[in-house]
Amino acid sequence: MKKQLSAIQKLYAVSAITTLLLISITILFGFQVKNQIPQMKEYDTYEKLWNEVDTLEAQGLTKTALVKTNAIYTLAKKSDNSPQIVKSLIYQVKYKQILEEGDLEKALSVFEAEIGASKFPEKNILQSAAAELYWSYYQQNRWRFSDRTHTLNFNQKDISTWDLRKLIERVTALYTESLTNSDSLQQLPVDLFSSILIKGNTPESLRPTLYDFLAHRALDYFMNDEAYITQPSYKFNITGEKVFAPTKEFINLRFETRDTASGKLLALKILQDLMQFHIRDTAPDALIDVELKRFQFLKNNSIHDLKDSLYLNALLELETAHIRDSASASVSYAIAQFYFDRSLDYAPPLINDHQWDKKHSLEYCDKVITQFPATHAAVNCKALKQLIEAKSFLLSVEQINTPKQPFRGLIEYRNVDQLFLRIIKDPDSLSIDILHTEDEEKKYERYLRQPILQQWSQTLVDLHDFQQHGVEIKMPALPIGRYIILGSSNEDFSISGGGIIKAGTTISNISYISKRNKNHYSFYVIDRESGKPLPSAKARILSQLYESSARNYQLKETGRYTADENGYLEVAASASNQNFRVEFIDGEDELIADDYFYLFPQEKNAEKIIRTIFFTDRAIFRPGQTIYYKGIMIHSKGAPNELMTKFSTTVELYDVNGQKIQSQNLITNDYGSFTGSFTAPSNVLNGEMTIRNNYGSTTISVEEYKRPRFEVLFD
Known part of the structure; x- marks a missing residue:
């Protein structure tokens, strides 16, 4: 099963490349339509x-499908x-990722060879x-790269020996090279290939050319x-x-830095190129899409306070510049999403800013829905508006309250100005089927069919700011019972x-103190108000047991206990009460503990346990340095630890690959x-190496490092 799941994950990892495949094939035919570059011959499909x-493939015969693809x-x-070379190549990768372990490295080698032999635009x-x-290879092998140091003098063609810096350099180079011949890429409109493209959520107007498609990737x-x-x-x-400047100013910005390979820098340059390409478009859709991507990127990555x-402000300026266009x-x-996200910071009384941001967000949503109802943005605004206007309320009360005394409840609410409340007896029986779903x-x-003991309405103050507010209310006094x-x-x-919301509470004078011991639980049953013991109080043990006939877990009585004159009782460990709750009874007053108690009989360990505790003179060493170590050996047999004297042991040193390098025979x-x-x-x-014997181990790091030197001067 594990291998099958891995194969499915790998299949999805190359699904985006299969989408690229369809585009590549159509583009090759697009040359004949546009006649922008030398005409190519018509290929067999x-x-x-x-x-x-x-x-x-549909029949699950992946291996046979791969053989046919190879042919x-x-x-x-x-x-x-050329088109069928690209298509068959990508299908090979897809099938090999399912059938063979570690074949992604081979697939990448094939891709590199095909890149060297192919021409524009494939x-x-x-x-x-x-x-x-x-x-994708990195994402599937993060654990390999996490502890890998910078590698030198290695086989550049073997990706399995690469460090993370080398891999990122190659990914960066490939994405950058994929945008070469941009003028020709910009002459290949995507709408020529709409009949066979795999449609996504992005409108064609936002990715009108092959250049747009590759640049956004x-x-x-x-x-x-x-x-x-x-x-x-x-x-x-x-x-x-x-x-954050407007389009024309941003296009002309120049970035001075030594870090010319920075992903952030390359992203900004691609944004400039895309905006330069679309700045004179009749329809501003593609340009606005790039601008929104720019501003979001800057918001996430700028270090400006x-x-x-x-x-x-940049969004407001962009909106004003194209206010009459549906784009x-x-x-x-x-802008509406920004106000909504910022409104979540409102947390009175500590943070009182941005209280009215959800209202501003709603105003922008209403404007979009009214002025441009046919746009995709209007669909998003309707969903956001529904989220802003949604009603919510929550009621919280103490789990246990004192009989015949009013108690407090907390109402947290949003977009609600009145709440109707009613109190009923709790109809659920904990001892019968509490765990039944x-x-x-x-x-x-x-619940609604139960007799109503009390009911009333509570007026709430709605500020129409669409924020959540809270208020404490007075709950009526109730007699002993569960409600x-x-x-x-x-x-x-x-x-x-x-x-409908609900909150449960128990009205009781009973309280208790519990303590877990080695083989029993101790309980003191006391009065909730005075703290005095309740002598002769009863305790009923309700254990969680599996009922085979009902095929579920149920709480069943497995024991009864009576407290002494100090309100004290003990519950001994047994096979039937390893996971239990307790119901305390004092006359007509009953309290079922909300907590579960776990108690397992502990047997004395008759087996002799030997341990070695290792120490080293430092944590990190340079190659060739001496590693001094010490070990203390102790053993226990259900009693205090004792030293292992005159005991023979073999200590071994293992490298980062788990290979034994050295060993020594020693006597304590x-x-x-x-x-x-x-x-x-x-x-x-x-890297990290291990010193160990049969009873313990420790790790050290072996690295090429230079001890820092510094000088301290006193005036």
Whole structure:
């Protein structure tokens, strides 16, 4: 099962590349339509052969589908059929990822070879696809890279020996190279290929050309925080206010930095290129989409103290510049989303700012819905408006309250000005089937059929700021018993209308103090008000047991106890009360402890346990240095620890790959200790190494490092 799941995950990892495949094939035919560059011959689509492959895949015959795909690849190579070479290559990767472990490295080698032999534009597409494959390889092997140091003098063609810096350099290079010949890429409109493109949520107007498609793929990588894992000490930071400037000013910005390979810098340059390409478009859709992507990127990555204000002002300026165009609806929605997100910071009484931001957000949503109802932004605004206007309320009371005395309840509410409340006796029996799962709607229907003991309405102050507020209310005095308090925004308590909430409480004079001991639980049963013991109080043990006939766990009585004159009682451990609750009874007063108690009989351990505690003179060593270590050996047998004297043991040193390097045979002295030394190995992979014997271990680091030197001067 584990291997099957891994295969499915790998299949999804290359699904985006399969989408690229369809684009690449159509683009090759697009040249003939536009005649923008030298015309290419018409290629055979191998439709019959691909239908056979699809049939085999649908039947789960992946290995046979791969064989058929390999045959298509060979046929395409012989006839120099570029589109089918790309298609068969990507299908090979997909099937091999399912069938073979570690074959992604081989697939990447094949991709690299095909990139070297291919021409524009399939080369650009393969470069973008290969970059995504490299990044997928990293994501599937994070654990390999997490402790890997910078590698030198290694086989550059073997990706399994790469360190993270080398991999990121290659991904960066591929995404950058995929945008070469941008002028030609910009001449290939996507709408020529709409009949066979896999449609997504992004409208074609936002990705009108192949250049847009590849540029946004590169942007998505360079804007990913994980792409910034390896950065130099002089890393590029986004500072200043000019990066939030309007389109024309931003395009002309120049960024001065030593960190020319920075993902953030490359993202900004691609944004500039995209905006330069679309600045003269008749329809501003693509330009606005790029601008929104820019502002969001800057909001997430700028280190300017006022970046939130700069972000909002930039959106307001962009909206104003295109206010009459339907494309501005996306900007208005971004402003609404900003106000909504910022409103979540409102947390009185500590933070009273941004109380009215949800109202501002709603105003922008209403504007979009009214002025541009047919836009995708209007759909998003309707969803956001529904979220802002949604009613919510919650009732909290103490789990246990004193009889015949009013008690407090806390109502937390939003967009509600009146709450109807009623109190009923709790109809659930804990001792019978407390763990039985019941449909929520049926449970509330059962509650609503119970006799109403008290009911009233509570007026709430709604400030119309769409924020959550809280108020404490007075609950009426109740006699001893278990109760449920129901609340609804509708007087008729209709389940489908305004929703129903509940809070449970027990009215009791009983309290208790519990203590877990080695083989029993101690309980003191006391009066809740005075703290005096309740002599002769009863305790009923309700254990969680599996009922095979009902196929569920139930609470069943497994014992009864009586407290002494001090209100004290003990519950001894047994097989039937390992997981239990306690019901305390004092006359007519009953209290079921809300907590579960866990008690397992503990047997004395007759087995002799030996342990070794290791010490080293330091935590990190350079190759060739002497590692001094010491060990203390002790044993226990259900009693205090004792020293292991005159005991023979073998201590071993293992490298980062778990290979034994050195060993020593030692004997403990009269104090149960031993000492020894190893030489930190050279000419092996540095990292975390292990010193151990059969009874314990410790780890050390072997690294090439230089001890820091410093000078202290006194005046």
